[in-house]
Amino acid sequence: MNIAIIKYNAGNVASVMYALDRIGAKYTWTDDEKVIQAADKVIFPGVGEASTAMAYLKEKKLDQLIPTLKQPVLATCIGMQLLCKHSEENDTDCMGVFDVNITRFQSNTLKIPHVGWNSIQARGTNDLMKGLNETEFVYFVHSFYAPVYQDTSATCNYVQPFSAMLQKDNFFAAQFHAEISGKVGQKIIQNFLDL
Amino acid sequence: MLTKRIIPCLDIKEGRTVKGTNFVDLRDAGDPVELGAFYAENGADELVFLDITATIDNRKTLVELVKQVARQVNIPFTVGGGIGSIEDVSALLNAGADKVSINSSAVRRPGLIDELALQFGSQCIIVAIDTRFVEDIDWVHTHGGRNITPIKTIEWAKEVEQRGAGEILLTSMDTDGTKAGFANQLTAKISSNASIPIIASGGAGTMEDFYDVFTLGKADAGLAASIFHFKEIEINALKNYLAKKGIPMRI
Numbered sequence: 001m002n003i004a005i006i007k008y009n010a011g012n013v014a015s016v017m018y019a020l021d022r023i024g025a026k027y028t029w030t031d032d033e034k035v036i037q038a039a040d041k042v043i044f045p046g047v048g049e050a051s052t053a054m055a056y057l058k059e060k061k062l063d064q065l066i067p068t069l070k071q072p073v074l075a076t077c078i079g080m081q082l083l084c085k086h087s088e089e090n091d092t093d094c095m096g097v098f099d100v101n102i103t104r105f106q107s108n109t110l111k112i113p114h115v116g117w118n119s120i121q122a123r124g125t126n127d128l129m130k131g132l133n134e135t136e137f138v139y140f141v142h143s144f145y146a147p148v149y150q151d152t153s154a155t156c157n158y159v160q161p162f163s164a165m166l167q168k169d170n171f172f173a174a175q176f177h178a179e180i181s182g183k184v185g186q187k188i189i190q191n192f193l194d195l
Numbered sequence: 196m197l198t199k200r201i202i203p204c205l206d207i208k209e210g211r212t213v214k215g216t217n218f219v220d221l222r223d224a225g226d227p228v229e230l231g232a233f234y235a236e237n238g239a240d241e242l243v244f245l246d247i248t249a250t251i252d253n254r255k256t257l258v259e260l261v262k263q264v265a266r267q268v269n270i271p272f273t274v275g276g277g278i279g280s281i282e283d284v285s286a287l288l289n290a291g292a293d294k295v296s297i298n299s300s301a302v303r304r305p306g307l308i309d310e311l312a313l314q315f316g317s318q319c320i321i322v323a324i325d326t327r328f329v330e331d332i333d334w335v336h337t338h339g340g341r342n343i344t345p346i347k348t349i350e351w352a353k354e355v356e357q358r359g360a361g362e363i364l365l366t367s368m369d370t371d372g373t374k375a376g377f378a379n380q381l382t383a384k385i386s387s388n389a390s391i392p393i394i395a396s397g398g399a400g401t402m403e404d405f406y407d408v409f410t411l412g413k414a415d416a417g418l419a420a421s422i423f424h425f426k427e428i429e430i431n432a433l434k435n436y437l438a439k440k441g442i443p444m445r446i
Contacts, residue, residue, distance in 0.1 A: 014265060014288065014289055014290065014291040015265060015291055015293060018265045018266050018291055019269065021266060022266070022269065047316055047318060047319070048316055049316070111389070111390050111391065111392060111415070112390055113317075113318065113361070113391070114197065115318070115361070115362065115391075115392050115415070116197050116198060116199075116200055116240070116392070116415065116416070117197070117198045117200065117240055117445040118196065118197045118198065119196065137198065137445040139270070139271055141318040141361075142318075157196065158197055177271075179269075180269060180270055180271045180272075180293055181269070181270075182235070182269050182270055183269070185269060186269055
């Protein structure tokens with residue numbers, strides 16, 4: 001199988017690559033349109049800030065390519081947020097695969113960012129949580145979130161319920177870091193590769 | 196519910212774990228990779244590796260070690276010790292560290308925190324604060340707690356957050372090594388004033404000490420070394436104990 005990890009300026013992807021190594025999957029780290037299009041699976045990871053990441057994707061025209069991909073795509077953390085419609089983080093227009101807006105957590109009592117292990121609950125169809133319990137712990141680090149809406153495939157509760165995972169057609173997304181979420185994260189990645 | 200984190204800390208010297216461990220079931224208890232993997236399999240929520248040599252030769256050894264750990268370990272892990280520049284951080288993150296921890300270099304030049312947060316994002320920048328209570332005030336110390344600074348701990352904690360630290364690792368030199376409990380009062384004061392998570396360190400001796408630091412100390416995570424290495428407390432047993440007492444835990 002041919003996996004493309006999308007190369008852009010959002011954070012380091014070493015942990016993602018090592019997670020794939022542990023599963024025994026081969027991958028290419030690339031921003032080449034043709035290589036991405038030809039891949040069996042595409043992973044769109046990322047840690048970073050929305051407007052800087054979108055600016056880079058636009059420069060490389062990847063913002064045009066990604067929404068048109070037909071193979072299974074897994075987006076994590078900022079990758080997931082960039083697939084939504086708009087992010088409140090520096091008022092950024094995103095790619096709009098998921099018809100939902102990203103907003104910032106607001107709380108007087110809870111700390112922001114949301115950092116650590118929190119439980120997620122599967123909701124509706126969730127192909128990536130197959131073989132897992134309905135509730136599992138995964139590792140989060142983020143200040144912005146997608147509210148729960150029709151494409152939410154798992155929810156998490158912090159300040160209020162929010163989308164821990166999204167799923168629509170061939171697009172799968174996780175707000176948490178599956179690559180460092182222990183055995184649960186590994187299973188989620190494995191399920192994606194098995195699609 | 197967001198859980199409280201239990202974090203074992205491994206001291207590394209020339210690529211090996213020091214302070215010794217008491218793991219009869221490990222092939223080589225001095226091998227940080229094997230020990231890290233063992234903890235990841237047995238309930239640790241995160242790992243911290245602290246390089247206590249940090250010379251230039253050893254930096255290369257450390258980067259190699261980080262690669263090996265990252266290949267094995269599927270939970271977040273932090274590397275600290277002797278980090279003083281963007282290049283240092285870049286090398287460690289590229290090798291697979293999820294976060295870095297800076298200490299003395301941030302005290303020497305606080306602007307480093309802003310630079311690192313801007314370059315890599317706050318989420319991967321932990322500022323470690325070593326503190327000691329001297330003449331009625333908590334003061335920041337550097338160089339493993341040997342040198343006092345003219346900076347008040349409470350004020351420094353506020354400042355590092357404003358500069359972009361993602362988490363604070365607070366070590367009390369007063370309680371460190373005593374096994375008489377964490378510095379709960381100071382931890383609570385800093386945690387209540389902060390929007391970022393506080394990892395409490397120094398003084399863990401019993402399971403109850405962890406209960407206290409999460410309740411009285413309002414800590415978000417508890418870190419310890421020797422009590423885990425010598426199996427005085429096993430992480431899974433500790434987490435079960437805390438969960439039964441109502442502390443949210445990833446079991």
